[in-house]
Amino acid sequence: MIKEKLNIIKVGGAIVEDETSLEGLLMSFSSLKGKKILVHGGGKIATQVASKLGIETQMIDGRRITSAPMLKVVTMVYGGLVNKDIVARLQALGENAIGLTGADMNLIMSVKRPVDPVNFGYVGDVKFVNVRSLKSLLEAGAVPVLAPLTHDKEGTMLNTNADTIASSVAKALSGEYSVTLTFCSSTPGVLKDVNDPTTLVSKISKADFRAMVSDGSISEGMIPKLQNAFEAINAGVSKVVITSAGNLEGGTTILADPETDD
Ligand code: ADP
Numbered sequence: 001m002i003k004e005k006l007n008i009i010k011v012g013g014a015i016v017e018d019e020t021s022l023e024g025l026l027m028s029f030s031s032l033k034g035k036k037i038l039v040h041g042g043g044k045i046a047t048q049v050a051s052k053l054g055i056e057t058q059m060i061d062g063r064r065i066t067s068a069p070m071l072k073v074v075t076m077v078y079g080g081l082v083n084k085d086i087v088a089r090l091q092a093l094g095e096n097a098i099g100l101t102g103a104d105m106n107l108i109m110s111v112k113r114p115v116d117p118v119n120f121g122y123v124g125d126v127k128f129v130n131v132r133s134l135k136s137l138l139e140a141g142a143v144p145v146l147a148p149l150t151h152d153k154e155g156t157m158l159n160t161n162a163d164t165i166a167s168s169v170a171k172a173l174s175g176e177y178s179v180t181l182t183f184c185s186s187t188p189g190v191l192k193d194v195n196d197p198t199t200l201v202s203k204i205s206k207a208d209f210r211a212m213v214s215d216g217s218i219s220e221g222m223i224p225k226l227q228n229a230f231e232a233i234n235a236g237v238s239k240v241v242i243t244s245a246g247n248l249e250g251g252t253t254i255l256a257d258p259e260t261d262d
Contacts, residue, residue: 006138006177007036010166010184013043015188015245016082025184026086030093032080032248035138035177037169039088039146041162046070046077046188066159074159075101075149077140083147090143102150103157105133107163110150110158122152124158126165129172152244167228167237174236181237183225183247189252190226192217206230230252 090097102108110124243251
């Protein structure tokens with residue numbers, strides 16, 4: 001059976017914050033034919049809103065801690081302002097967008113991350129993706145726009161990494177569709193030299209990734225992004241790409257691990 005195509009585009013926080021990049025990305029997204037899902041990151045708007053409300057942003061090793069008051073802010077900002085702004089813009093472009101968190105239709109359930117070794121607060125690790133409900137939305141012609149929020153099905157929202165949401169949804173839907181997963185970031189893709197956009201790596205294997213992490217040429221946010229990308233390609237997603245918002249057709253293609261005969 002030939003599976004129908006599904007495009008899942010993940011757009012990073014830096015693009016969401018930049019008016020010109022966001023508009024360009026949404027135009028490219030709306031020109032994609034067929035079934036599609038947009039997953040968006042949060043960006044710094046939550047930090048700005050929190051500070052206006054007198055809520056301090058706590059960080060450990062450069063990573064945000066989601067305290068109880070911060071969880072309220074990210075729910076308002078990611079699930080409200082950012083998500084609905086994108087939905088309204090997509091509607092203006094003729095897309096039948098519907099903005100959702102993981103709690104809506106129980107789309108994505110997660111468990112609160114253990115407090116040991118680092119207590120990140122109200123952060124969720126994805127445990128379940130509701131394929132049937134997502135499929136029903138896609139089959140009805142809707143374009144789901146997913147905020148980086150999940151729930152524990154016990155009444156609590158959890159802040160969840162948007163790359164992880166995108167790769168979890170892509171993996172879960174790969175049984176039903178031929179999925180292309182595209183991570184749109186502020187770089188043209190994986191670079192040999194992070195400061196030189198002309199050093200784009202067109203294809204990357206797990207072995208290349210390990211070598212580039214060891215020699216320091218891949219660091220920071222690109223490490224978990226690539227881990228999510230390799231997990232997706234090795235779990236049945238048809239194509240995984242890391243690229244910039246302005247170039248959905250280019251970027252770095254993720255290579256699946258070679259098959260072994262053991
Ligand atoms: P997002 O845009 O999804 O929030 P991140 O900021 O988490 O993405 O990850 C992308 C960042 O990773 C880039 O902006 C860059 O600073 C960093 N990075 C580290 N190593 C590399 C590399 N080799 N190639 C490209 N980006 C890299």
